[in-house]
Amino acid sequence: MISVNGLKKKFKLTKDHKKGIAEAQQDPREEKDYFHSVRDVHFHCEQGEVLGLLGPNGAGKTTTLRMLSTALKPDEGSIEVGGVDLVKKPLAGRKAIGFLSGSTGLYGRLTAKENVEYFAKLHGMKGAELKQRCDELFTLLDMHSFLDKRADNLSTGMKQKTNIARAVVHRPKVVILDEPTTGLDIMTTQTVINFIKSLKEQGTPVVFSTHHLDEVALLCDRVSVIDQGLTCFDGTLDAFKQQGRSEELNQAFMNILEEHRHV
Template identity: 75%
Template sequence: MIEVVGLKKRFKLTKDHKIDKHEDIDPRQDSDYFNSVRDVSFHCEKGEVLGLLGPNGAGKTTTLRMLSTALLPDNGKIHINGVDVVKSPLLARKKIGFLSGSTGLYGRLTAKENIEYFGRLHGMNKKTLKNRTEELFEILDMNSFVHKRAEHLSTGMKQKTNIARAVVHSPEVVVLDEPTTGLDIMTTQTVIKFIQDLKAQGTPVIFSTHHLDEIDLLCERVSVINEGLSCFNGTLAEFKETGKSQVLNQAFLNILQEQSHV
C-alpha cells in the first residue's frame, strides 16, 4: 500500500513573481513563497486504483513528483509497503513505477532500446529483462513499432513506450500522471485495460486525470486536491454522496464549491 500524510511543498518566489500587496492573490501565495501543496493526505491499498482529481494548478503534479522522489517534501510522510520514501528515496524508487507527462524519451533510441535502458538502470539481468519487455510489448500492443526510433513515434506509441518504461521493473506501486491525455480511443482503451490488469494483480495504482468517466470505470477510491489542500478522500460511493450527485462531473464541482465556502 501507499500512504501519504500531511504533505507540504513551497517554492521560493523570484523578484519577478512577487506581487504587489494591493493585488488579489492566490491564497497559496505570500510575500516570499508559493505554497503549492499545503496539506495533502490519501492512501491506496493493495489492488485498489485511486483517482486523483483537481483543477489545473491544484497541486496534483507537485504531489505526484514528491511521491516519485523527484521532489523533497517540506513536511509530511510518504510510506510504500513500510518504506519511508523521504528517508530512503533510493530504496523507494525500486518500488515505484512513475509516469510523468514531462518525461521525454531518447529520440535516437528505439522504443525497445528506451525500455531496455531503464530496465538495466533498475539492475534487471538480461533474461529477466527480455521476458519482461516481451510481456509488455504484447500487453500494450507494441510489437508493430518497438524497433522504430522514438523521434518517429506517434503520440500514442510514445505514451505506450513511456508506460512500459515506467513499469519494466515490476514495481510495487504505479503512479500515472494523466496517462490518457491526448490519446485516441483505441490507445486510451489499451491504457485502461493495462491499469485494470495491474489492479487484478494487486498492484496499487494512483493516477491523476481530468476524465471522470475513467474514475467511474477504474477507481475504488477518489482524492480531490484544490489550492494545495485535500478537500475529499473516500470511496467512489462516498464521492457521489458528498458531492450530492450520481453524475461525477457535478459531484466534483459541488465538492470544490463546498470547499470554497469553508
C-alpha cells in the same frame, strides 16, 4: 500499499511574481515570500486498488506527484510504500515506484524496444528475466508493430505506450501515472485503460491523475481531490458521490470544490 500523510511544499517567490500579485487577485497560498503549493495533502491506496487524483489546474497535483516520485523533497509529511518512508529513503522509493508524467521523455535515437530495455537494465534486470518482462509488456501494450522504430519517429500514442512500459518494467510496488491518456486516440486510450485494469488484477496499487471523470468511473475504487494545496476529499467512489450530492461525477466534483471554498 501507499500512504501519504501531511505533505507540504513551498517555493520562494520571485520579484516578478510578487509584482504580479499586487496587480491581480491574491492566491490564498501566497504568503510573504513563499508560495505554498501543497499545504496538507493526504491519501492512501491499498493493494489492488486504483485511486483517482483529481483537482483543478494549479491545485497542487503535479507538485504532489513529483514528491511521490522523489524528484522533489517535501518540507513536511511522509510517503510510505510497504511501511518504508520514501522521504527518508528516496533510493528505495525509486525502486518501489513506477512513475510516468507528461514531461517524461524517451531517448529519441533509440528504438522503442531499446528504450524499455535500457531502463530495465538500470534497475538491474538482465538475461531471461529482462526478455520475459519486456515481451510481456510489449504484448499487454500492443507494441510489437513499432518496437524497432526510433522514438523520434513514433506517434504520440506509441510514445505513451513506450513510456508506460519504461515506467513499470521493473515491477514496481506502486504505479503513479500523471494524466496517462491525455492527447491519445480512442484505441490507444483503451489499451492504457486495459493495462491499468491488468495492474489492478495483479494487486498493484495505482494512483493516477486525470481530468476525465469517465475514466474515474471505469477504473477507480477511491478518489482524492486536491484544491488550493489541500486535500478536500479522500474516500471511496461511493462516498465521493454522496458528499458531492450527485451520481454524476462531474457535478459531484464541482459540488465538493464549491463546498470546500466556502468553508
